[in-house]
Amino acid sequence: MSDETKMEVVEKKYDFPTETVELPSKGLLYPKDNPLSSGQIEMKYMTAKEEDILTNQNYIKKGIVLDKLMQSLIVSKVNYDDLVVGDKNAIMVASRILGYGKDYTFEYNGEEVTVDLSDIEPKWINEEHLVEPNTNEFKYTLPHSGTDVTFKILNNKDEKAIEAEIKGLKKINKLASPELSTRLKQMLLSVNGDDSKKTIREFVDTHFLARDSRALREHIKEIQPDMDLTFDYYPEDGDDTQENVKIPIGVTFFWPDA
DSSP states (O other), rough: OHHHHHHHHHHHHHHHOEEEEEEETTTTOOTTTTTTGGSEEEEEOOHHHHHHTTHHHHHHTTOOOOHHHHHHHSOOOOOOOOOBHHHHHHHHHHHHHHHHHHHEEEEEEEEEEEGGGGGGEEEEGGGGBBBTTTOOOOOOOOEOOOEEEEEEOBBBBHHHHHHHHHHHHHHOTTTTOHHHHHHHHHHHETTTBBOOOHHHHIIIIOOOOHHHHHHHHHHHHHHHHHOEEEEOOOOOOOOOOOOOEEOOOOOOTTOOOO
């Protein structure tokens, strides 16, 4: 066998197949110079290396095992921390399909249910809600106080900052439960046109009505890009009743043999 032929064999040996995943954000939440603004991401199929990640006890204890898995599967040169939650969910579903196939079997209501993960529909972003394309900024008027706010959809970097701040606050006061207010402070970009961090923090701590907070969270849930992680459930007893149920992302999602 010639050296040229040997080289060709080596190249083919490590030519892993990849798939393109469409992001629910369509790339519109990222600056134009960010590779994620293409609205697509390329991923490879899972190998034994990724199964090692899934069983890494250190990653599991730290709660970062899925992030490490998805980072390993992404082929595109992107900053993982830039990804918003809905786009991460799209990558998570794609990771499961590329690793163990599209059929996901689990127990629900005492019955064994199998869902075809390839049927999961993206909840595409609606451009009308954006202040402008390629800027992660939205406007909203709080319905009860009439306060005008702007906010963003949280990305992975924001989620890590929230987690770090919550840990710090709980070290000071173990009985504190600051999750909601900390998230709101990270989410809000301005209050009545004032974008200073001091104003935003004071507003959340002292002026943000509970019913306005709830209304904002419901609004964000409605407009943010994501994956529709629900399925239609029909009881086996012959009842015509249909339920729209959230797909349980449990231990068997990435560990089908568990």
